[in-house]
Amino acid sequence: MALQQPLNQQSTLPPAQPVYILRGHAAQIHAVHFLPDNLRLLTGDAEGWIVLWSLPIRRPLAVWKAHKEPILGLGSWGNDKIITHGRDSKLYVWQLRAEDEATFSTTLPIDDAVSERKQPWLIHSLTVNTLNFCSFAMCADGTQSHSTDILIATPGVSDGSTNITALPSEQRFATIPSPPGLKTGMTMALALTYTAQRSSLRLLAGYESGHIAVWERGPNTSTTRWTAIYTTKQHSQPILSLAPTPDGSCFFTSSADAIIARYSMPEAGGACEEKVLQTKHAGQQSISVRSDGKIFSTAGWDGRIRVYSVKTLKELAVLKWHKEGCYATAFARIHESAATDDAGGKAEEEGDLVKRDLTVSEQRVEKARRTHWLAAGSKDGKVSLWDIY
């Protein structure tokens, strides 16, 4: 909680220490992803192994080899579906229900990276282009109200193009070319988001050339024409990661260079406010914006995780533990109830009526759910967990 002090005092604080190190992958970590309830963390490594961790007890619940090649991205859909994206040109959707967790192997890859493990039930398998290292992007399908359908964006076969597929129908939703008139090279990072008013769906794409493009889906759903309403180039190196804020009001990019750029979400034909931060730390990737839209983090090739303010782009914290480069970070979702909790330490005393019925393990679960986790995966095969801000 020391970290919750005013930011200007930060320099006087002792260096932050991780809460826990999850050891278990034998290869570098490529992706980390919190499941929505904050009780599970998914990690994927360069050998295609996936580990589902329980955060309350910090132990593996399920271990399986999802892909033959490195994991590129991880996601979750609904309460029980896990999406894995591997370099083996596959994107899988697995169903892993909580009640089935006990049936999986928990032998970590570090102990045995050879034996076959039981896999969760595979419900979708898409063949996608993974020539580059671009992870998929997803968002809920807002074209139909109250739908649990999702849209998945992956790079297309031709340079700079993007395909969007709807799930569970597995229908091609859109095919988006490279931005006209630009030599962008491969698609490097993707994001799907709605604008702040949820009026329109946007595809954000970052390219090998350092360009980014904002694609808007036309209002006429029948034609489904996508237009690049904005392109710009702030980076001299290929884009490594791209992330919008949850409300879709702005987004960030990082690249192999030392720049972090913030872009306000442009309106069709309108201007975009850009702000560039010269971090002096080349190679920051895996930008992750926290669910409350206040801070974001980057994983640095220098082994440090950096936390920045969304509003000011100010560097708030440097988390140093990994001795090797980091490739992935993720924030746990901030639950509304947890946000007010710290203010009223006394209120908790009266509020114990709720607490008293919890067993020991339930209390742990509750605590894990409320913690403001930040996870970072590194080349060293370890995942550090931080409790921050």
Add this chain to the structure above:
Amino acid sequence: MEGKNAVFQKLKPPCVALSQAALALSGPQGDQQAVTSRLETLKYELSSATSPPSTLDPKLAEYAFFPISQVLKVSHKVSLRALELAIQCIAILVDQGWRSKVPAQLAAQLIILCTMLAEKNPKGLGLAESTPDLRAGGFWCLQHLFSVIELGSESHSLLTDEANIPQLGQTISVALEGIYDGIDAEVQLAAMHALEALVLHVLDREIQASFLPGIVSKLTRVLTPQTKQRRNHRVLTGCLGILGTLLQNTLTIVPSPSHASDRPKVKSVVDAEWQAQAATQLKPALTSIFKLKSHSRTDVQDALGRLYGLHILDLDILITTDQFVAGLLQTILFDWMQSLPTIMQGSDEQAKISRMSRIQAGYDLLIKGGVSTVTMDQMLANILRDSVAVTLTLSGVKHRTAPITSVVQSSDLDMMRLQQGSTSFTTPLIQYRGQADTIQAVQRFARLIGSSSRSSSFATDLARSLRQSDGKAQVANLWLLLTATESALEDRRGGVEDLLDVDEADTSSYHIFLEELYSFSLSLLSDSSDEPPDTQLQALALRALALRARIAGKDFRYELVDALYPVLHTLATPDEDLQQDSITTLNIFTSACGYKSVKDLVVENVDYLTNAVALRLNAFDVSPQAPQVLLMMVRLAGPSLLPYLQDSVESIFAALEDYHGYPLLVELLFKVLAVIAEEGAKAPQLAIMNVETTIPGSMFEERWQPTTVFGLANLLREHAKERAEQKRASDESPQTHPRRPWKDIDDIDNDAADQGSESPEQQMVDAAELPPPTPRTYNLLFKIAELTRHFLPSASPSLRTSLLFLVRTTVPAIAKHENSFLPLINTLWPEIVSRLDDAETHVVCAALEVVSVLCEHARDFMRSRITQLWPRLVEIHHGMAKDEGSGRAPKSTGLASLSLHSSMLAPSGGPIKGAVSHAHPSSRGYDDTSVRLLREALVDCVTSIVKSVQINPDVFDEAVELVGFALQQEKVEAVFVEENSDAVWLARLRHGRVHKPQLPQMIGKGRWRFADVCI
């Protein structure tokens, strides 16, 4: 007798005179005045006869009583004053004369008389109204009478005989009357004393019980404060005392009163029913008496307190559900509690304990009466906390001294101790003998509060101040809260009461306190600040964790992620008591979580521990605990743990670089590394089993074989042929160009390495890509070994030794993967060789050991290195011999001759000439340990070389000399003989260890003798 006589002589005249006057009075010429004045004289004589005491005796009393009885016979004719005097005289006679020997009949009569005299309107005497003095006199006399009656005496039996009960009743009622409306204090006081004596000395339990209602009701009226009349405080205290005595005697449940059997005919009236009835009836009385509480005099208050406290506590029957009585008790308890801190600061241990147990007893009553104790609990929390804090700061004789074991010693945490299954704690607060009783009294109380109070305000208050307080107050706070919580959660479980009266809210609030205790204790134990925490707090925190584990049961496994490491951390502290507590805590964890042993507990949660240790190491925490815990974990969990330790080992090396100024820490860190290395080498895939099989056979080049005569002949022939050819060639053609480029002399070493490794590598081309067995463990060991090179030139000799030891330990395991091992030798070799020049002998020994181990595992790969190293080994030997030589100036003649002899036999020009003989351990008078160790190390090293590495015959000969007398050792001999038995024989011969072989020679006809052979 003299005195008695004198007294008699003195008493005689007034007695005679009085007797005459009394007799005269029964006639018509009686003179009242004369009787009165003579009585006065007699009283005077009697009074003066009472000092010194025991001058009067029953006989004299009887004598003196006679004239008085005469007066009493005509009592209606004498003046009131005369009666007063008469009764006063009787009082003196009873008190000083008869004492306990007062005749029973007389006593009975006197009681009747005195009762009559003490009446307000003594009708029996025909007086209209008595005087205060007369009444007081009657009461005084009664008091004396009752006081001298002994239990079981004839008088006692007579007085308490059923027939006399009405008279007793009369006396009691007169006395009560006297107390109640005696005109002045004197009468009241006298009446009170009379009643007191009666109750104390005469009335047994049964009689008391039958008169109880009357006495209580009257005394209540006396004791109820009235505005119109203020009573003498002595009267009040006395009455309170009487009441107390009566209540105690009648209302306490006595198992089987002994006198009940004496009177089998009477069924005791005092039974439970009677008592219950009495209790209800007594309540209003006690209520009104309690108003005395506001009395200004403290002695009255005290008496009241005694009545309600001391006595009432036994009368739990009284406290039923009456709120008012409970209120009274509460008030008294409050008063006591308020004065408790003062008592606690004093030095009277007994007072502390008795006060404590009184409060506790009162509290217990309130609880049993179902009274709410919310406010009282809160107050108790404060008071007990203060009391404990005060007790803790009191100095005294040390109860026990906690021996402080040194840090490094305790790093060898004895695993056996973990096997002891102790699951009970001692009270950690008692440091001085004097504290024990007090602390235990408080503990009992806190347990009572925890287990029986319906309110949780006691614990709430403690929990609230837990984090705010500091010092001993915090210790007291934590301890009390823990004690109360423990008993609330554990003692209540089994209580029968609870089955009927389950108060869910109570225990559940204690679960919250447990939670609070738990989180407080965790943060306390995990605190890594520089300031050492209070050991008492730590000890209590361990107990809190243990309690939490016991309550949670198997669910506690979820908590081990946070709770296990701090306990092991505490186990690694130097404080022995804390170590014991930590072990107990671990045992409790083990049984609560359902593990078979502490080892299982550690092994199955080793991931949590690894994490905690690594984080500590990473945070550059200089305290030795984290490495010690790591050490213990590795020892317990064995090789399976090592794959997870990579970053810990890295942290250790980082710490080593940062903290080389802390020799103890560095040593400990290396100890950890050594244990890791040791355990790692035990990993099944790395365990040393068949060393030979792992080294490809191709590594063995053909061994040197002794030349046979046939071979020699061939050799010579070839030589001759070669010579001839060479001659011819040199005549004919120029020299051929070198086959390979010339090299710098420095490169020879590397070159040799290349050469050495080339052949196996080529052999292994197919297998080259094979990873080492158990890559993670292997890499860890490899890394440890590799990193040592940076520290080998360290300034600390013990560090250098432990590093070499580390290399020695890891080599057998690392050798399992040749492709990594051989380059490692290349990396480490220069550092190891340079250690042979170390100033410290034991470092040199360790380096020699490493050389032997390397030879054993790398075999012929070492050949070129050994060839280069050989002169250095010889030098060491030489230096050692020289040291020994100069060390002992006068050589023994035997030795000198031997050395002379051996020098004759030594190979010419050998550098070891002259030193050989010194290699025999038994050949010297004393043994320098370091030299002996060095020699042994050298012998081992040379033996290993001979055994594993192919060496030239010349070198072998030198090796034999280096080894010297150690050759007699079986294993050394075996190695050398195996290599070249002839050379060994020759060396032995040179040393005179074997007889020269003698050739048989013919000396004369048919006789042979052995010839001298010159070698």
